[in-house]
Amino acid sequence: MERKSYYLIILLVALSVCMGVFWFQFNNNVATFIIVNETEVAEGGSFSGMLMDAYSYGVANKTVTFHKPGGELGTLVDAVTDENGEFTIENAEYIPGSDENYYGDFTFAGDGKYSGCTYEGNVTVVAK
Secondary structure, three states: OOHHHHHHHHHHHHHHHHHHHHHHHOOOOOOOOEEOOOOEEEEOEEEEEEEHHHHHOOOOEEEEEEOOHHHHOOEEEEEEEEOOOEEEEOOOOOOOOOOEEEEEEEEOOOOOOOOOOOEEEEEEEEEE
16 A cells, blocks of 8 residues: 555645646747738738747737837837737728838847747838
């Protein structure tokens, strides 16, 4: 009987360690990525994107920064994700005569739970 108790204790310790490791990985420095659903949008149109974690869950209430058309170098605009991790950019701007009619450098800086990420692509705005 004593041997069975010994095995049960070992099993419970191993289970506790596994649960602790899983909890730590799920709650600390979880990898993230950004998906944007368009590569081109019409002037005045809208497009959306999503901030997701490594487990394919949307990351809610986080700030995603990006450059918009005609913005000065280094000027960033913010969008905040909703409860599903989605964000929408509405009324896409087109600047006539500009070579920079695109939205780009979508970036999430990260926080204590999630690591930061950047979407490398651009969303080009085309004139109506």
